[in-house]
Amino acid sequence: MDLGARMTSAETCKLGASVDGAKLRVQILKWFHQGRISRGSRAPSVVSITQTNKEHPPVASQAPMEPTGTIVFASFGVSRFGFDVFSVAVPPAAPDDVPDAKMLDERRHTDGVSVNFNAQFADDASDAVAFVSERTGAASLFLSRPGSERPEPLPAAEGSLFHDRPTVRGGRVYFVSAHEKPDRPFRSWAAVHAAGLGGEGGAVERVTPRGVVDMSPAVSASGELVAVASYGDRPWAFDFRVLETEIAVFRAADPARRVVVAGRGGWPTWHGERTLFFHRVADDGWWSVFRVDLSPDTLEPTGDGERRVTPPGLHCFTPAAAGRGGGRWIAVATRRKDRAQRHIELFDLETERFSPLTELLNPDLHHYNPFFSPSGGRLGYHRFRGAGATGDSVVPYLQPVRSPVRSIRMLRVNGTFPSFSPDASHIAVNGDFFATPGVMVLRSDGTRRWTISKEPSLFFTTWSPTERGVVFTSAGPIFETPKATVRIARVEFDPSELTDDRKEVSAATVRALTRPEAGNDAFPAVSPCGRWLVFRSGRTGHKNLYVIDTARGEEEEGGGAAVRRLTEGEWIDTMPSWSPDGSLIAFSSNRHDPANPAVFSIYLVRPDGSRLRRVYVAGPEGSAEADKERINHVCFSPDSRWLLFTANLGGVMAEPVSGPNQFQPYGDLYVCRLDGSGLQRLTCNAYENGTPAWGPSSAGLGVEAMSLGAPAGEDPMGQFDEPLWLTCDV
Structure with a gap:
């Protein structure tokens, strides 16, 4: 057995104890002659090794096992969207180009269940609408018919966690x-x-050729032509605000023969069978709509190729055109300098003037992604369904999410940085980074929530495994420099107050464990014995890992050092996690490329600082792929055999400008074994997924039953932001 094998929880709690060097050398010699360690193995420097861990042999010798348990995580914003699909009547041209709001006749096409978006009218001349919905725990496809109480599922890919942009044409759905x-x-x-x-x-x-990436498909009215925003066969360039896609067209009967009609652009829409509109950022910095006319024989651009349609001075994106052509209007979503909301407007191709639509009806709501009916007589979009509307009206504390691994239950939490109580009956969470309350506790079936601390500047939680009423957190501003004042804090409360007749505990205390002058101390993780905290600190000017006592913090006892440094270097080591068996600490670091703050990989180290190694996930050591990893929020499975983390390995699924703000829309959850093998993707969507916690299979039992009635949750739904990088200060 190698000295890098795991220690038990009891051994971990001997951190700081003195080591009898002679006895340790004798024991190492015994292990060497028994073949249980190899020449060159390092002994731990400060941890007494009293026994080998027979229960957990090295990972390489274990039989492959599926990961199991309950994973709780956050998806940025989606629980608050409350989207439904609506449409209005397209008005005739008026002399002042401002239609009468009373004539718009806004209708709702979806039923208020879950989140419903990115719709298209079906081509059967009725008000039937194909749309995407999260009601099954993943983005799935449905068709809503007039007069029907429930939408019907559309054909979709079995096992897929992500579907988008359905279009029904000629008896087929794309x-x-x-x-x-x-x-x-x-x-x-x-x-x-x-x-x-x-x-x-x-x-x-x-339809997309193998090895090619396509998004935002548009199908012509005849069903014979398809246009896409495509990456082609190029690898992802790590762009996630303005995607460097091209516009490609092909015949539905021959999708392998493609013609690139615009070198940059996204969100194509057909105007008849010979004209495409699409959006991109113009050279002057404004998102604008462009047009390209195509040869019906070769599909190549005709004339001068692409040309700009909408003027500078406002952002115009996600265009829609009447599929059968002949109309004078296109519809666009706009952002203007004097308006915080995204609205749908008509743009007259003849007069080159805009006419407002949704601003006349719902001036304070965002409206997204317009689409015309086949006749051009109605214009659809999605928006927040509105306060008081029928349908889901609260943000659930916990939501079941479809898992691709049968042995894993997945739950989306309304909050951030969840952690399980010792018996997994409760979950501690933070609220919004910038608002109160700071720490809350949920029942793990999602039926009730209590406020523990209303201090708004608390972030991250880790629940003591030995003290049911103790949660550790970070106090101070998040995402700050190494020297900003952020302190590790101990939150104590009486768990007997977590009763159905209360909404908050009465006497919780928040006590700082680190000194204010120490700098940026954050992301604590507690040892399984409950005695030690490992955390990230910027006290030297660089963010490295340190260990303190969970009760005393930095208070010195008997003249000994109160803080022990675990890692050291001019790089970032952050977000540590202690394995449940006590043998390892996992963390994210850019130590392999310290000058690059955008790359992070997983590292493992023993609690005494020895046996530090990198876990290669994207590719083997020395490969180009390995050095492109951006991996954060790493934690262990309950059996300490798997790692769970957020990573950029799967790129971007949809055009980020087409939806509300996502800081990192490429962030998805993955698991792998401790040696990097067995990689499995757990989430796949257009949101940022992160801050996961992994508990036992017993956690979260009963959450699925909440779908039978109104879920426990909070108001208000409908609060979310436009992309924060989308500015009118161009």
């Missing part, structure tokens, strides 16, 4: 799915697929 894994990391999984409707149809066929 859509984006992400169920096929690329042959290498850092490529989006997004590709266009199609399936027949009714009869013997339903078999899903890939």
Whole structure:
């Protein structure tokens, strides 16, 4: 057995104890002659080793096992969207170009269940609408017909966690799915697929060629032509605000023969069979709509190629055109300097003037992604359904999310940085980074929540495994420099006050464990014995890992050092996690490329600072892929055999400008073994997923039953931001 094998929890709690050097050398010699360690193995420097861990042999010798348990995590914003699909009547041109709001006749096409978005009218001349919904725990496809109480599922890719942009044409439905894994990391999984409707149809066929990434498909009214925003076969360039996609077109009957009609652009829409509109950022910095006319024979651009349609001075994106052509309007989503909301406006191709639509009806709400009916008589979009509207009206404390691994239950939490109580019956969470309350506790079935501390500047939670009423956190501003004042804090409360007749505990205390002058101390993780905290500190000017006592903090006892340094270097070591068996600490670091603050990988170290090693996930040591990893929020499985983390390995699934703000829309959850093998993707969507916690299978039991009635949750729904990088200060 190698000295790098795991220690038990009891051994971990001997941190700081003196080591009898002679006895240790004798024991090492015994292990060497028994073949249990190899020449060159390092002994731990400050941890007494009293026994080998027979229960947990080295990972390499273990039989492969599926990861199990309950994972709780946060998805940025989506729980608050409350989107439904609506449409209005397209008004006739008026002399002043301002339609009468009374004539718009806004209708809701979806039922208020979950989040419903990115719709298109079906081509059967009715008000039937194909749309995406999160109601199944993942982005799935549905068709809503007038007069029907419930939408009907559309054909979709089995096992896919992500579907987008459905379009029904000629008895087929085209859509984006992400169920096929690329042959290498850092490529989006997004590709266009199609399936027949009714009869013997339903078999899903890939339309996008293998090795190519396509998003935002548009199908012409005849169903014969398809346009996409495509990465082609290029790897992801790590762009996530303005995607460097091109506009490609092809015949539905021959998708392998493509023509690139615009070198930069996204969100194409057909105007008849010979004209495409699309958006991109113009050279002057404004998102604008462009037009390209195509040869019906070759599909090549005609005339002077692409040309700008909308003027500078406002942002115009996600255009829609009447599919059968002939109309004078296109519809665009706009952002103007004097307005915080995104609204849908009509743009007259003849007069080059805008006419407001949604601002006349719902001036204080954001409206997204317009689409025309086949006749051009109605214009659809999605928006927050509104306070008081029928349908879901609260943000659930916990939501079941579809898991691709049967042995793992996944729950989306309304909050950030969750952690399980010792018996997994409760979950500690933070609220919004910038608002109160700072620490809350949920029942792990999602039925009740209590406020523990109302201090707004608390972030991160880790629950003591030995003290049911103690949660550790960070107090101060998040995302700050090494010398900013952020302190490790101990939150104590009486767990007997977590009763159904209360909403908050009465006498919680928050006590700082680190000195204010020490700098940026954050992300504490407690040892399984409950005695030690490992945390990240910027006290030297660089963010490294340190260990303190969970009760005394930096208070010195008997003249001994109160803080022990675990890592050291001019790089960032952050977000540590202590394995449940006590043998390892995992953390994220850019020590392999200290000058690059955008790359982070997983590292493992023993609690005494020995046996530090990197876990290679994207590729082997020395590969180009390995040095592109951005991995954070790492934690262990309950059996200490797997790692859970947020990573950029799957790229971006959809155009970020088409939805509300996501700081890192490429962030998805993955698991792998401690040696980097067995990589599995757990989430796949257009949101930022992160801050996970991994508890036992017993945690979260009963959450699925909440779908039978109104979920426990909070108001208000409908609060979210436009992309923060989208500015009118151009």
